[in-house]
Amino acid sequence: MRRVMATIRKRTLEYAQQPLFQFLADTAVPAATRLSFAPCVAHFVMSFADLYADVLFEEPTQNKYQQLVNTHTKEDENHFRWFLADLEKLGADPQVRFSDALRFVWGTHTRQMRLLSYHMCRLGFRVEPLQKLVLVHCIEAAGKVTVDSVSKVGREFSQQTGARLVYFGPHHSETESEHTVEGDETRQMIEGIELDAATAERYSVIADEAFQYFTAFSGEMLDFARNGKKLDASRG
Numbered sequence: 001m002r003r004v005m006a007t008i009r010k011r012t013l014e015y016a017q018q019p020l021f022q023f024l025a026d027t028a029v030p031a032a033t034r035l036s037f038a039p040c041v042a043h044f045v046m047s048f049a050d051l052y053a054d055v056l057f058e059e060p061t062q063n064k065y066q067q068l069v070n071t072h073t074k075e076d077e078n079h080f081r082w083f084l085a086d087l088e089k090l091g092a093d094p095q096v097r098f099s100d101a102l103r104f105v106w107g108t109h110t111r112q113m114r115l116l117s118y119h120m121c122r123l124g125f126r127v128e129p130l131q132k133l134v135l136v137h138c139i140e141a142a143g144k145v146t147v148d149s150v151s152k153v154g155r156e157f158s159q160q161t162g163a164r165l166v167y168f169g170p171h172h173s174e175t176e177s178e179h180t181v182e183g184d185e186t187r188q189m190i191e192g193i194e195l196d197a198a199t200a201e202r203y204s205v206i207a208d209e210a211f212q213y214f215t216a217f218s219g220e221m222l223d224f225a226r227n228g229k230k231l232d233a234s235r236g
Contacts, residue, residue: 001190001193001194001195001203003200003204004134004204005137005187005191007204007208008134008137008138008141011138011141011207011210011211012142012144015141015145015211015214015215016145018218019219020221021149021218023226024152024153025152031156031157032160035090035150035225036092037221037222038087039087039104040110040113040220041083041221042083042110043105043106043113043117044116044117045079045080046080046083047114047117047118048076048079049077049079049080051117051120052072052076052077055121055124056073056124056132056136057069057070057073057074058129065129065132065133066129068133068181068186069132069133069136072136072140072180075175075178075179075180076179082166082167085167086166086167086169089161089164090163109220109223109224112217112219112220115216116214116216119210119213120213134203134206135210136181137207138211138214139210140181142210143176144176146218147172147173147176148176150168150173151168151169151173153168154168154169155169155170157169
C-alpha cells in the first residue's frame with residue numbers, strides 16, 4: 001500500500017501546480033471574480049453527497065476498511081449544505097427558470113464537472129472496501145489542495161464584504177484536517193497493508209485516473225472564472 005499512497009502523494013503535488021491555483025492566488029484579481037466559478041461546481045458538490053451516502057457507504061459491515069470509509073462519509077455528509085448557503089452570499093443565486101438551471105448544470109461548459117462525478121461513482125460502485133478507501137484518499141488529497149486554495153480567497157471575500165463563507169471559506173479547510181482518515185495512526189495502518197503486485201498496480205492506476213479527472217475539473221473551473229460565464233449559459 002506504500003506504493004499506492006506514494007502515487008497519491010505524487011499526483012497531489014502535480015495537481016497543486018495546475019493553473020487554477022495560480023489564478024486563485026492572484027490578489028490582483030478581485031476575490032469575487034476568483035470565486036465566480038462557484039455555480040459551475042454544483043453538479044459535483046451535490047453528486048459528491050450521493051457518492052458518499054449511496055455509493056461508498058455500506059452497512060452492515062464487519063470489514064475494518066469499510067468501517068473507515070463509513071466514518072469518513074459521515075464526516076463529510078453536510079458539506080453540500082454549506083455550498084448552498086454560500087451561493088447566496090456570493091450573489092450566485094439568482095432567480096432563474098428551472099429549465100434554465102438544468103441547462104446550466106448540464107451545459108457543455110460544465111461537462112468536466114459531470115464527468116468527475118460520474119467517474120468517481122464508477123470507481124467506487126460495488127467494489128471492495130479497500131478500493132473505496134483508496135478512492136477516498138484520492139478525493140481527499142485533491143479536495144484539500146482545492147479547498148485550501150479556495151479558502152484563502154474566501155477569507156479575502158469575507159473581509160471585503162462582511163459575508164462569512166463556509167464551504168468556500170476557512171471553516172471548510174479547517175475541518176479537512178480533522179478527518180479520521182487523516183490521522184497519523186490511521187495513515188500508518190493503511191500504509192502497512194500488504195498488497196500483491198497486481199492489486200498495488202490496479203490501485204495506483206485508479207489514483208492516476210482519479211487525478212486525471214480532477215485536473216480536467218480544475219481546468220473547467222478556471223475557464224469559467226476567467227471568462228465570466230453566467231448562470232443563464234445555454235447548453236450549447
